[in-house]
Amino acid sequence: MGTEQTLMVGLAAAVAATLGSMLGLGGGVFMVPLFTLYLGVEPALAVGATAVAVVANSVVGSRKHLGNGFVNVRLALLLEITAIIGAVTGAVIATRIRADYLKILLGIVLIYAAVSMFMNRRDQHRQVDDSTPDPWDLMARYTDPASNQIITYMPEKVPLGMAVGTFAGLLSGLLGIGGGIVKGPTMDVVMKMPLKASAGTATMMVGITGVATALVFYRSGNIDLQVAVPAVLGVFLGSSLGAHLTSRINASKLVVLFFAILTFLGISMIWSGIGA
Amino acid sequence: MSSTQLDAKVENTRELSRLLANVLTWGFRIGATVIGLGIVLAVIQHRELAESIGSPSQLLKSIRSGNANGIISVGLLVIVLSPMAGVIALLRSFWLQGDRRYAQVSLLLLTIMIACAALQLGG
Numbered sequence: 196m197g198t199e200q201t202l203m204v205g206l207a208a209a210v211a212a213t214l215g216s217m218l219g220l221g222g223g224v225f226m227v228p229l230f231t232l233y234l235g236v237e238p239a240l241a242v243g244a245t246a247v248a249v250v251a252n253s254v255v256g257s258r259k260h261l262g263n264g265f266v267n268v269r270l271a272l273l274l275e276i277t278a279i280i281g282a283v284t285g286a287v288i289a290t291r292i293r294a295d296y297l298k299i300l301l302g303i304v305l306i307y308a309a310v311s312m313f314m315n316r317r318d319q320h321r322q323v324d325d326s327t328p329d330p331w332d333l334m335a336r337y338t339d340p341a342s343n344q345i346i347t348y349m350p351e352k353v354p355l356g357m358a359v360g361t362f363a364g365l366l367s368g369l370l371g372i373g374g375g376i377v378k379g380p381t382m383d384v385v386m387k388m389p390l391k392a393s394a395g396t397a398t399m400m401v402g403i404t405g406v407a408t409a410l411v412f413y414r415s416g417n418i419d420l421q422v423a424v425p426a427v428l429g430v431f432l433g434s435s436l437g438a439h440l441t442s443r444i445n446a447s448k449l450v451v452l453f454f455a456i457l458t459f460l461g462i463s464m465i466w467s468g469i470g471a
Numbered sequence: 472m473s474s475t476q477l478d479a480k481v482e483n484t485r486e487l488s489r490l491l492a493n494v495l496t497w498g499f500r501i502g503a504t505v506i507g508l509g510i511v512l513a514v515i516q517h518r519e520l521a522e523s524i525g526s527p528s529q530l531l532k533s534i535r536s537g538n539a540n541g542i543i544s545v546g547l548l549v550i551v552l553s554p555m556a557g558v559i560a561l562l563r564s565f566w567l568q569g570d571r572r573y574a575q576v577s578l579l580l581l582t583i584m585i586a587c588a589a590l591q592l593g594g
Binding site for chain 1: 473474476477480481484485487488489491492495496498499502503506510519520521522523524540543544547548550551552553554555557558561572573576577579580583584587588591
């Protein structure tokens with residue numbers, strides 16, 4: 196891999212991490228298509244490097260989200276129990292599946308995520324008060340820096356969230372992505388969480404899922420330092436920027452950006468998979 | 472839940488968030504520093520980055536011989552394992568606060584993570 200390609204991998208990772216952190220997706224969902232479609236990285240190596248970069252993105256991005264009070268730590272731990280089991284299963288399958296199938300699957304996942312977010316673009320959380328019953332001890336409160344509003348919320352349908360989390364983990368393992376692409380929308384739409392809380396919580400969660408995924412790819416020899424190192428360095432830059440921007444940008448604008456980019460990348464991935 | 476209880480819980484969550492942020496910050500700092508050292512070493516040694524990390528035993532051998540790729544790989548592993556350190560810190564904190572439910576949740580999650588790490592790094 197030449198110097199120019201190394202720099203491009205780092206740059207692509209920085210852009211992906213900025214978007215990923217803003218949307219609570221971990222960035223992997225953007226990285227795999229950018230690496231394989233535009234930088235000629237072999238899909239298995241792109242997925243392996245992305246798995247490591249996704250953890251780095253979460254480690255860096257979570258710090259800012261934690262500082263803003265956007266992360267529901269208890270919920271993240273609860274949902275990760277099922278997600279991590281799915282992730283290990285998915286990563287083991289990924290080391291045995293054909294690359295073109297992975298591309299088509301990722302393309303479908305990208306389009307699904309874009310459409311689902313576009314259909315549910317409004318912040319659907321319900322403001323709760325002190326008297327609302329809290330059986331899972333998950334009620335949380337934070338001050339939104341963009342509006343200075345105090346948001347008190349409680350995640351709903353926790354068991355369903357955990358079930359969907361298994362599927363999110365499976366995708367994470369299969370595609371090297373953090374699984375935030377499913378976790379974020381699940382928390383917005385099913386669990387009725389505020390967008391910033393779901394983005395912050397998902398950012399932390401993808402790091403935990405990513406540990407299991409990255410270790411499976413490490414074991415299978417799919418972590419190429421020539422791709423992983425620039426990807427991680429790019430992520431260090433992009434993730435900090437993304438988390439910084441999240442607290443200043445209107446949440447509904449993020450969804451429109453998300454829809455446009457993911458639809459384009461999804462179609463490109465399916466096209467490439469069919470071509471392969 | 473009364474207003475006072477919710478305020479106490481919000482404050483408790485803030486403390487947990489600060490703790491986790493500190494652990495992740497140190498994981499990031501140590502990992503990034505080690506990767507940086509490895510890159511400098513690679514430049515000095517005129518060595519290209521390796522195409523894979525290698526098995527744990529190869530990695531140990533590589534570190535002992537001062538190989539840049541071994542050092543960089545350790546930095547990557549420190550970052551990858553930082554969230555696991557975060558879960559350990561949360562487990563300890565929940566345990567000390569007497570929050571048995573979330574201490575158990577953390578312990579279960581940590582057990583799964585350690586089992587996965589042992590399986591993948593062990594052989």
